[in-house]
Amino acid sequence: MRHRELEKRRATQTYISTLQDRIKQLESPQTPERAFGSSQTIEHGALSSISPTTTHSATPIESSRSSQCQDPFVHRSRGGPTREITGRTNNGGGMRDGVNAMMGAVEEGRASQGFFGSSSAAGFMRQIKTAVDRRVTSPDKRPSAPNIALHSSLLAGQRNERIPSSAPNYVLPPRRMADKLMEVYWDYVFPLYPFIDSVHMKMEYTKIWQGEPLHYDENMVMCTFNVIFALASKLADFIAPEERETSADAYFSRAKELLQFNLWDTGSAGLIQCLLLMAQYLQSTDYSHQCWICTGLSIRNAQSLGIHLPQTIANIRTPSERQLARKIWHGCVLMDRVISMTFGRPAMISKASSGAVPLPITVDDEFISAASADEPTQPAERPSMMAFYAQTLELYEIMNDVLLSLYKPAPDESAEDIHDFYFNNSAGEGERTIFELDRSLTRWTRCLPPHLRGDSSVSAQENSIFFRQGIVLHARFLHVRMLLFRPTLAKYCAARDNATTHSMIPISDSFPRRVALQCSVICVKVAQESIELIYTHVPSDGTGGPLPAWWYNILYIYTAATVLIAGRLSPAILTEISEPSITRSWNCALEILRKYQSHSTSARRCVAALEILYEQVVSEGQPPTDTSSHDLASNITNTLNDIPFGEGIHAAMMDGFEFPDFQDMSWLNSVPSNLF
Numbered sequence: 001m002r003h004r005e006l007e008k009r010r011a012t013q014t015y016i017s018t019l020q021d022r023i024k025q026l027e028s029p030q031t032p033e034r035a036f037g038s039s040q041t042i043e044h045g046a047l048s049s050i051s052p053t054t055t056h057s058a059t060p061i062e063s064s065r066s067s068q069c070q071d072p073f074v075h076r077s078r079g080g081p082t083r084e085i086t087g088r089t090n091n092g093g094g095m096r097d098g099v100n101a102m103m104g105a106v107e108e109g110r111a112s113q114g115f116f117g118s119s120s121a122a123g124f125m126r127q128i129k130t131a132v133d134r135r136v137t138s139p140d141k142r143p144s145a146p147n148i149a150l151h152s153s154l155l156a157g158q159r160n161e162r163i164p165s166s167a168p169n170y171v172l173p174p175r176r177m178a179d180k181l182m183e184v185y186w187d188y189v190f191p192l193y194p195f196i197d198s199v200h201m202k203m204e205y206t207k208i209w210q211g212e213p214l215h216y217d218e219n220m221v222m223c224t225f226n227v228i229f230a231l232a233s234k235l236a237d238f239i240a241p242e243e244r245e246t247s248a249d250a251y252f253s254r255a256k257e258l259l260q261f262n263l264w265d266t267g268s269a270g271l272i273q274c275l276l277l278m279a280q281y282l283q284s285t286d287y288s289h290q291c292w293i294c295t296g297l298s299i300r301n302a303q304s305l306g307i308h309l310p311q312t313i314a315n316i317r318t319p320s321e322r323q324l325a326r327k328i329w330h331g332c333v334l335m336d337r338v339i340s341m342t343f344g345r346p347a348m349i350s351k352a353s354s355g356a357v358p359l360p361i362t363v364d365d366e367f368i369s370a371a372s373a374d375e376p377t378q379p380a381e382r383p384s385m386m387a388f389y390a391q392t393l394e395l396y397e398i399m400n401d402v403l404l405s406l407y408k409p410a411p412d413e414s415a416e417d418i419h420d421f422y423f424n425n426s427a428g429e430g431e432r433t434i435f436e437l438d439r440s441l442t443r444w445t446r447c448l449p450p451h452l453r454g455d456s457s458v459s460a461q462e463n464s465i466f467f468r469q470g471i472v473l474h475a476r477f478l479h480v481r482m483l484l485f486r487p488t489l490a491k492y493c494a495a496r497d498n499a500t501t502h503s504m505i506p507i508s509d510s511f512p513r514r515v516a517l518q519c520s521v522i523c524v525k526v527a528q529e530s531i532e533l534i535y536t537h538v539p540s541d542g543t544g545g546p547l548p549a550w551w552y553n554i555l556y557i558y559t560a561a562t563v564l565i566a567g568r569l570s571p572a573i574l575t576e577i578s579e580p581s582i583t584r585s586w587n588c589a590l591e592i593l594r595k596y597q598s599h600s601t602s603a604r605r606c607v608a609a610l611e612i613l614y615e616q617v618v619s620e621g622q623p624p625t626d627t628s629s630h631d632l633a634s635n636i637t638n639t640l641n642d643i644p645f646g647e648g649i650h651a652a653m654m655d656g657f658e659f660p661d662f663q664d665m666s667w668l669n670s671v672p673s674n675l676f
Contacts, residue, residue: 170222171254173229175209181232188235188544189228191385191465192392192472195276195331196224197324198365220270223258226251227277234284235550237543241598252281267301269328275301276331279339284551284600292343295335299348302332308349310356319361320370326360330393337396341403341483342555351404354397362387383451388469391444391452392476398440399480405431406487423488423512434519437484445477468546471537475548478530479556482563485523492520493569521576524567527560528577528585535588538595550599553592554606561589561610586614 172178182205190198204214204221214221233239233248259274275298282291306312307329316322333354340347361376362384368376378384408431423434432440451466452473495513534553539545547553564586567573574582590610596603 181229184232184236185228189231194327194389196273219258223255224274226255231281235544267304272298272301272328279335295339299332302329308353313357319376320368323360323368329357337400359390360386387449401432402437402484471546472548478526481526482559485519488516488519489523489566492516493566517572520573523563524577527563530556530560531585531589535592550596554603557589557592558606565614
């Protein structure tokens with residue numbers, strides 16, 4: 001009997017040992033390195049380099065193509081990343097990564113596969129391995145690696161030392177122009193959108209001009225810098241406004257050629273950063289679809305690296321790498337929230353996922369050492385630029401709650417219950433009432449650090465960056481507050497006071513109607529405040545000043561101007577806000593938009609559309625008896641089409657002028673996405 005038990009136990013141990021050997025075999029990398037031109041060793045537990053590390057299968061840019069540029073650019077030919085030939089398939093030119101599209105993964109331990117969650121086949125294999133490890137212990141047993149299949153480092157990417165088959169020509173502007181554009185980016189763009197590691201990117205920029213080998217993937221670094229040049233060109237005061245679009249488009253075209261995103265390739269942290277910058281640039285163009293897609297690609301690549309999970313961040317080795325991972329993920333969150341608001345489309349990132357990863361620490365990049373594992377701290381006497389980023393992320397999360405709760409499709413706008421008509425008290429799961437959302441905004445304002453408050457004592461002379469951050473944050477807050485009260489304003493203006501009711505309380509004296517009136521008044525006053533804020537800080541010399549980028553200003557002013565028009569429709573609102581006051585704000589709004597007409601045709605379209613809307617809806621009041629609403633809408637559309645803008649008005653904007661009824665306030669809640 002004992003002999004039989006010993007044999008049975010020995011057979012069980014042999015079987016378990018066989019399972020362990022098989023798991024080790026599956027975990028061991030058996031494929032050649034393929035991380036987008038990087039020759040680094042793959043390890044578990046962290047992310048790939050800022051590298052913008054992406055291998056590109058496309059042919060490098062030829063010098064003949066580069067020489068077609070009109071401006072005197074410097075051509076810099078350097079050794080590019082080696083293109084991997086082995087592993088390519090015939091069905092799309094991409095590389096196989098051993099991952100089954102339905103199973104999630106057929107083997108573990110290969111960083112090129114990216115992150116796989118617990119529902120995947122790889123996650124189940126990890127659970128089995130954990131169970132086996134717990135059953136069998138060994139003296140020399142080492143703890144298993146973290147369950148994150150990612151590249152070894154966000155920052156410590158290696159150059160490819162192999163000789164490239166062909167050397168791409170990278171086109172750079174003259175050094176003086178490049179330096180000025182980079183200065184615009186670091187002073188004007190980066191403080192608001194710190195998507196990259198400033199210390200390491202500045203080092204790479206210096207190496208480019210010194211002819212030294214770059215630490216990261218060269219092709220993606222050059223792509224990223226071209227996007228930066230494009231962004232800076234849109235905002236540079238030393239470039240004439242009418243020349244900015246042409247200059248920016250030249251840089252962005254080069255960036256697109258260098259990027260050549262391939263669906264068959266695995267993403268990287270550097271690719272995510274570049275896509276975020278591209279989406280940011282595309283906000284200033286009429287390419288709204290491309291902006292939407294770029295934002296989505298950055299999010300999906302970030303999730304494939306696992307940086308949407310707190311355990312991924314916790315397993316990153318150094319504070320500088322953790323900070324960059326947090327900045328990248330929350331950059332995806334920020335762009336997702338803004339673009340969803342602009343286009344009126346569902347956000348891709350859930351509320352739970354957006355808040356799972358801690359916000360970036362409020363410490364500037366120069367105080368975070370890449371070599372030290374100690375937790376960095378910001379000097380006590382110096383506020384951090386990153387505080388603005390953290391406050392913006394919290395504000396936009398409230399904005400996302402506003403969109404989810406108040407801008408959802410309404411199946412029945414003619415609810416008999418006046419309480420439900422104005423304030424839907426039966427909020428669904430995850431939704432919040434207008435009162436709860438207003439409370440969140442109030443709490444947010446109380447938690448602002450002193451240097452970001454509207455009444456801050458920080459002047460432009462003392463610190464121009466903090467001064468501008470305070471103004472931009474104030475402008476964003478006012479816009480979110482308008483979005484909060486605007487649906488109530490639209491319902492208030494659309495409702496008829498003389499509607500029949502069986503209640504003993506007249507509708508005009510009902511509690512919901514009175515509260516809706518005050519919400520509408522607040523909305524109009526916030527619109528006036530938003531216009532006044534921008535009007536006060538628009539420099540007379542035509543420079544950008546301390547305001548948000550001009551395409552944001554156009555959006556904010558357009559939103560505020562439509563609120564003013566709605567306010568003029570209600571006599572009750574005019575009893576609390578004088579008509580001369582609204583008229584002054586209206587004139588200031590149009591004056592601001594006219595100042596931006598040299599920057600973009602969007603401003604010209606906005607001015608014309610608002611003037612026609614104001615004239616037809618407000619000045620003339622109700623349409624004449626011999627003119628139908630349909631004919632009036634057709635007249636508006638024809639007038640707009642006859643204006644020689646050179647570009648058609650975006651469909652999202654035109655929808656606001658097709659009035660089936662003057663009580664239809666759909667134009668108030670619409671936003672012309674091409675203006676953002």
